[in-house]
Amino acid sequence: LVLVCIYQLSFTWITTGVEDDAREFANGDPAREAAYLDSMSSEPVYDLLIKEYTFKECKDRELNLGLDLKGGMNVTLEVSVIDVIKSMANYSTDATFNGALQKALELQKESDEDFVTLFGRAFQEIDAGAQLAAVFATRENQEKIKYNSTNEEVLEVISVEATDAINRSFDILRARIDKFGVSQPNIQKLETAGRILVELPGVKEPERVRKLLQGTAKLEFWETYENKEVYPYLEEANNKLKEIAGDSKKNDLLSTIIDTEESADNDSITADNEPVDSESTEVETDEVDDSIAEEEVADAPSSLLNELGVDNEGGEASDSDTSEVASLLEQLGGTDTLGGADSLSDGQSFTQFANENPLFAVLRPAIFQDESGKYFPGDGPVVGYVAVKDTGKVEGYLKNEKLKSIFPRDIRFMWVNKPYDEQEKFVQLVAIRVTSREGRAPLEGDVIVDARQDYGQFSNQPEISMTMNSEGAKIWKRMTSENIGKSIAIVLDNYVYTFPNIIGEIPNGRSSITGAFTIKEAQDIANILKAGKLPAPARIVEEAIVGPSLGQEAIDAGLRSFLLALGAVLIYMVFYYSKAGAVANVALLINIFFIMG
Structure with a gap:
């Protein structure tokens, strides 16, 4: 029992040490401290010999101080059920319908019943003979509500939709909070229908949290680039980055020489006005010039694929058959960041490789090897793999103005929403194709009428069934006909959740997304698709901020x-x-x- 207690408490000791290192490194700069901790998230910091724990895993196991001691935000959000009902009725102008909504709002002030029940009661009181089906039997609801449906049946459908809207808001909020990086957050549904409690310990940016929690879910469908189309640009960017790094080193070296000469001049003036040894200075300068000349004469960056014997015209890649092909990066050492002192397959050290390939040192290109030993770019829109802690660095590289000019103007890079490996250390980078002048997605989530987890017609494999309205079906028909054999990326809040391959044209807006899904994964994707039709964001109805100084005072007292x-x-x-x-x-x-x- 003593050993168990020591084990449980040790995580707090480890995380405290890492956070102390972060504060020392940041020297009072909150942004640098946050960046340091973010970079350590997936790094092993606690080795128990039988298992290594990353900083994130240690944070999940440390003592939870809570808001009263650590400080942070306590926020209660409310999903507006009235907006859900209005959306289902296609924003009807029916007087009885709108009167019932207003009366239900008044009743809600003095009642604990859910809003849908109060709405149904108010509707009956205003006009006992009125039928809800006349309002809610829209084209979007035709599979659930018929013109002869009773009021009770309609209210049941509305109640299910309202509950689903609340659940979708809950899932979206949880996903956003996970991306925000708060340790040990608490998010739960309250007994009051439509309300969600969020507790975020240690938050120091309340305004950013408010925007994060209240933002409308942004579901989009994007066309994509193929990896083989993008790889040449990545290679050129890698070479360009090497040139920029080389120029920077030269400038730093020349600055050092100038500073040294100025310092020598100053020393010669103050030391009894003795003259500078011009011969010595000329020799030092000549040596430096020779070293710079050697760098300039060095061979120009050659194709990484050529260096590795890659056939750029190589055959088709198979993302699914990863057991038969070896990643380029495994050939180059297979470490978390391709870093450290590990030697590469040709005896080259990682430092040498990073100097020659500064982009590919942090962005693993999606290159695979066939049975003959030749390398080729993989199929699909995934262009590379990046360690979670290096995502900020890669974003910085790709946003560099000199590198941006290399890529097509209509390309945009987005991260997949979750790590793809079991250790959760790497994320995939997807290349998006922007086809509109305004830079907007050709199809957005408001066209989704329904989405649900289903099973295949000829198998028991889980899949996702998706239905669009008439407007969305037209655009979807065009997108699918123009991208047969390619992928369409489904994006929520600028993160790619899935990128299904288009097998054929889909003319009627009814689609099935198949893959090696578990039931839970299929349900999650269906919820993401339905999130696009959420008519209103959650709004903050109650908020409390506990300052960290108050929390520390409470701890000390x-x-x-x-x-x-x-x-x-x-x-x-x-x-x-x-x-x-x-x-x-x-x-x-x-x-x-x-x-x-």
């Missing part, structure tokens, strides 16, 4: 009172009970240790 009380009890026990009191004190201290562990 509690610790002082605890130590004073504990000391008084220990002294009293020994004074009054002598040896028996000492034994009781030992038992008390052990009990406290067990409670904390």
Whole structure:
């Protein structure tokens, strides 16, 4: 039991040490501190020999101080069910319908019943003979609500849709909070229908949190580039980055020489006005010029594929058959960031490889090897793999103005929403094709009428069924006919959730997304698709901010009172009970240790 307690408490000790290192590194700069901790997220920081824990895993296991001690934000959000109902009714102008909505709002102030029940009651009170089906039997609802449906049946459908809207908001909020990087957040649905409680310990940017939580879900469908189309641009960007790095090193070296010469001049003036040894200075300068000349004469960056014997016209790649092809990066060492002192397959050190290929040192290109040993770009829109801690660096490279000019103007890069490997260390980078002048997606989530997890017609494999309205079906028909054999990326909040391959034209807006999905994965994707039709974002109805200084004061005050009380009890026990009191004190201290562990 003692070992278990020590094990549980050790995670807090480890995370505290990493956070102390971050503060020392940042030197008072919150942005640098956050960047340091973010870079450490997937790094192993605790080695127990039988298992290594990353910083993120340690944070998940440390002592949870909570808002009252650590500070942060406590936010209650409400999903507007009235907006869901209006959307289902296609924003009907029916007087009875709108009157019932207003009356339900008044009733809600003095009732604990859910809004849908109150709406149904108000509708009946205003016009006992009115039929809800006349309002809700729209084209979008035709599979659920018929013109002869009873009011009870319509209210049941509305209740299910309202509950689904709340659940989708909950899932979206949880996904956004996970991306925000808050440790040990608490998000839960409240008993009051439509309300969600969010607790974010340690948050220092409340305004950013408000925008994050209240933003409307942004579901988009994008056309994509093929990896083989993008790889030449990545290679050119890699070479360009090498040139930029080389020029930077030259400039730094020349600056050092100038500073050295100026310092030497100043020293010669102050040291009894003795003249500078011009011969010595000329020799030093000549040596530097020679070194720069050697760099300039060095061979121009050659094709990485050519260096590795890659056939650029190589055959078709198979993303699914990864067991039969070896990643280029495995040939180059296979470390987390292709870094460290590991030697590459040709004996080249990683430092040498990084100097020659600064982009590919952090962005693993989607290059594979066939049975004959030749390399070729893989199929699909995934252009590379990046360690989670290096995503910021790769984004910085790709946003560099000198590198941006290399890529086509209609290309955009987006991350897949979750790591693709079991260790959760790497994420995929997808190349998006922008086809509109405004830079908007050709199809957005508001055209989704329904999406659900289903099973294949000829198999029991989980799949996703998706239905679009007439407007969306027209655009979807064009997109699918023009991208047969290519992928369409489904993006939520600028993260790619899936990129299904188009097998053929889809003319009627009814689609099935198949793949090696589990039931849970298929349900999650269906919820993401339905999130695009969420008519209104969640809005903050209650908010409380606990400052970190107040939390630290509470910790200090509690610790002082605890130590004073504990000391008084220990002294009293020994004074009054002598040896028996000492034994009781030992038992008390052990009990406290067990409670904390």
